[in-house]
Amino acid sequence: MKVAKDITGLSLPFAAGIAAGSLISGALAPRGPLLWLLSGGACLVCAFLLGLSMSRKTDSWRRLLLLYLASGFFCSSAAFLGSPAESVRKDPVRTAALNSAEKMKELIAAIPYSDPSTAPLVTALTTGDRSGLSKAVVKTFRESGASHILALSGLHLGIIYVLLLWGTAFMGHSPAARKLRFGAVVSLSWFYALATGSSPSIVRAVLFISFNEIARLRNLKQEPLRVLCSALTLQLAFDPLQISSVGFQLSYLAMTGIFILFPKMKAWYPGEEKGSILHIFNLPRRIWNMASLGISCQVFTAPLAWYYFGTFPEYFLLTNLIAMPLTSILMTLSIMTILLRWLGICPAVMVFLNEEAAIALQGVLAVISSM
Numbered sequence: 001m002k003v004a005k006d007i008t009g010l011s012l013p014f015a016a017g018i019a020a021g022s023l024i025s026g027a028l029a030p031r032g033p034l035l036w037l038l039s040g041g042a043c044l045v046c047a048f049l050l051g052l053s054m055s056r057k058t059d060s061w062r063r064l065l066l067l068y069l070a071s072g073f074f075c076s077s078a079a080f081l082g083s084p085a086e087s088v089r090k091d092p093v094r095t096a097a098l099n100s101a102e103k104m105k106e107l108i109a110a111i112p113y114s115d116p117s118t119a120p121l122v123t124a125l126t127t128g129d130r131s132g133l134s135k136a137v138v139k140t141f142r143e144s145g146a147s148h149i150l151a152l153s154g155l156h157l158g159i160i161y162v163l164l165l166w167g168t169a170f171m172g173h174s175p176a177a178r179k180l181r182f183g184a185v186v187s188l189s190w191f192y193a194l195a196t197g198s199s200p201s202i203v204r205a206v207l208f209i210s211f212n213e214i215a216r217l218r219n220l221k222q223e224p225l226r227v228l229c230s231a232l233t234l235q236l237a238f239d240p241l242q243i244s245s246v247g248f249q250l251s252y253l254a255m256t257g258i259f260i261l262f263p264k265m266k267a268w269y270p271g272e273e274k275g276s277i278l279h280i281f282n283l284p285r286r287i288w289n290m291a292s293l294g295i296s297c298q299v300f301t302a303p304l305a306w307y308y309f310g311t312f313p314e315y316f317l318l319t320n321l322i323a324m325p326l327t328s329i330l331m332t333l334s335i336m337t338i339l340l341r342w343l344g345i346c347p348a349v350m351v352f353l354n355e356e357a358a359i360a361l362q363g364v365l366a367v368i369s370s371m
Contacts, residue, residue: 017072145313
């Protein structure tokens with residue numbers, strides 16, 4: 001069956017096995033690690049024997065799905081024995097990335113912003129360090145339903161990815177230049193992920209970027225769901241315990257909504273021929289697309305968010321329509337300001353624009369949170 005050869009079909013039983021292994025291993029952990037490690041191995045062996053008993057012609061796909069399910073269970077059980085978080089290796093690349101992040105924080109702190117809340121906000125949006133944010137600012141983001149803006153995710157890395165594409169455009173489009181751009185963009189993206197702590201959502205975003213760049217380099221057409229499932233399988237294979245991370249779950253649910261529901265909602269808007277000037281500059285269409293994007297994410301993430309936090313962002317549409325574009329502008333200005341400051345050629349007008357964008361974002365969120 002075709003599904004057996006497709007990562008879209010195989011990643012789901014693998015993830016299910018990971019989830020089942022995490023639940024069962026957690027329950028058996030007090031009885032000793034050997035017991036639940038053996039349970040994972042037994043599951044793998046039983047599934048393999050069950051697969052061999054099936055007809056090779058008619059049930060080979062079932063055998064493969066069972067093996068992926070059992071493999072996920074075994075990976076999760078084995079990971080429970082020694083969590084990667086407990087034995088993080090201090091390799092030179094990780095150390096260099098973390099040192100770069102610290103230097104970046106020092107650089108941001110030295111930028112002459114007049115508003116004391118700007119530097120901590122820029123630091124949070126670019127490095128993920130929210131320790132400098134005041135309680136009032138954090139409360140404003142939380143009450144307005146914009147807490148996800150402070151947590152580094154695909155939104156932040158996506159902006160950096162676009163800037164990297166722009167910054168490497170001067171290399172040209174020859175075969176050699178495309179390979180150089182591929183290496184630069186992917187390497188810098190992974191370096192940034194290491195520097196900011198490699199959160200599940202950031203790793204997922206870097207995997208998406210890597211797949212996208214591979215497709216661009218080889219002139220391949222991407223299938224969004226296949227990219228999603230490939231990233232899911234790889235991320236869980238390297239760190240099965242991430243299945244229990246709320247950020248990991250919300251990140252993949254949000255992307256599932258974007259890939260499945262968003263294209264359908266986007267197509268509901270009636271309009272002009274694609275590619276025309278009216279299509280490109282149609283403001284109502286752009287507003288509809290942004291609203292559809294927010295709704296697509298919320299439909300898939302809201303039940304889980306309610307389960308974990310007991311809240312629902314009532315004004316998420318306003319947040320997506322107003323705060324998200326402002327965040328993109330603020331991120332872009334912040335990165336440009338930091339880079340120019342590092343080069344020693346940052347004009348005062350750039351610092352001013354960067355600060356005004358930060359003040360505007362906080363002002364909009366303050367209004368939304370007061371509703």
